[in-house]
Structures are given as C-alpha cells and as structure tokens.
Amino acid sequence: MSDRQIPVEPLTQAAFAPFGTLIDRAGIAPRPMNAGKARRFHDLAQVAVAGAGGRVVIGAVEADPYTLPLRLSLVERHPLGAQAFIPLDAAPFLVVVCPDEGGTPGRPLAFLTAPGQGVCYAPGTWHGVLTPLDRPQDFWVIDRDGPGVNLEEHRFGEPWIISFA
Numbered sequence: 001m002s003d004r005q006i007p008v009e010p011l012t013q014a015a016f017a018p019f020g021t022l023i024d025r026a027g028i029a030p031r032p033m034n035a036g037k038a039r040r041f042h043d044l045a046q047v048a049v050a051g052a053g054g055r056v057v058i059g060a061v062e063a064d065p066y067t068l069p070l071r072l073s074l075v076e077r078h079p080l081g082a083q084a085f086i087p088l089d090a091a092p093f094l095v096v097v098c099p100d101e102g103g104t105p106g107r108p109l110a111f112l113t114a115p116g117q118g119v120c121y122a123p124g125t126w127h128g129v130l131t132p133l134d135r136p137q138d139f140w141v142i143d144r145d146g147p148g149v150n151l152e153e154h155r156f157g158e159p160w161i162i163s164f165a
Helices: none
Strands: 005-010 020-023 031-033 038-040 055-063 070-077 083-087 093-098 109-112 118-121 137-145 152-163
Touching: 070 093
Parallel strands: 005 109, 005 152
Antiparallel strands: 020 118, 031 038, 055 137, 070 152, 083 118, 083 137, 093 109
C-alpha cells in the first residue's frame, strides 16, 4: 500500500469522536411515547450553529453512488455549524474525515458505516462529500443556514486513494 492510500475502517464512536458524533441507536435505551406505540431514541447528536442569524435547517439529499477505489481530491468544512447526514435506508456509506493541521486538512481517514448509522460532523471538521457506495442513496441533512461564509473547500495537490484494505 502506498503512502497515499487510505484503507476503509469500520465506523465507531471512538474513532469518529475527534470529528463529531456517530448517530446510532445501538446502546441507547429508547423512551416510550404515544401510549407505548412508539420508541424515541433521544438526543443522538446536537447540531451546533454559530454566527448572527444562523439557524438549524432540515433538508433532503439524493446522492449518486461512488465506487472504490476512490480518488479523493476535494474535502470541505463548515466553520459556522455542524452538519448531520442520516440515511433513509440501512445501506452503509463511506465517511471521509481529515484532522485539521493549522487550517488545512491532514491525512484523511475513511470509515464505512454500519447499517442505519449516520454522522454529525462537528463545526470546522474537514470531510469528504456524501459518498454512498454502489447505488444511489437518500439522506436527511441537518445543518446551518443563514448569513456568513459557512463553506471552505480544499483541493489536494495529489489525490488520496481510498479502498478496502
């Protein structure tokens, strides 16, 4: 494996913690509601927003699939708010994050979600684009809207290659 290759690892809360919150019902005791006919898994992630006039919004995304190996050339971050992606089905998807190294992204990490998991990127976290694998996938997105510049993009001089080890 070359030094530009990034292996895909299983997504866990411990591995993802420096970048945000893993959205997963596993290990969470649900609260009964609606006279016991429904169960609520409360407070799975918080979507923080900053800046005057910022507000939390909910949207939907229809994402086209990618295949591995993936040539990663672009990452982005949102300095004024968190950004959560929740799949509408149980299909896993690829999550790519980078540690911040003095305002630029460091070496990427790649994770594969377990069925039904979502992610909430912390404000300012460098991350790849939404990356379903093998087939189109729909997601809820919860993030910040409002005034201010809330998108920074970084293009790598040489792409990283992401693949299953």
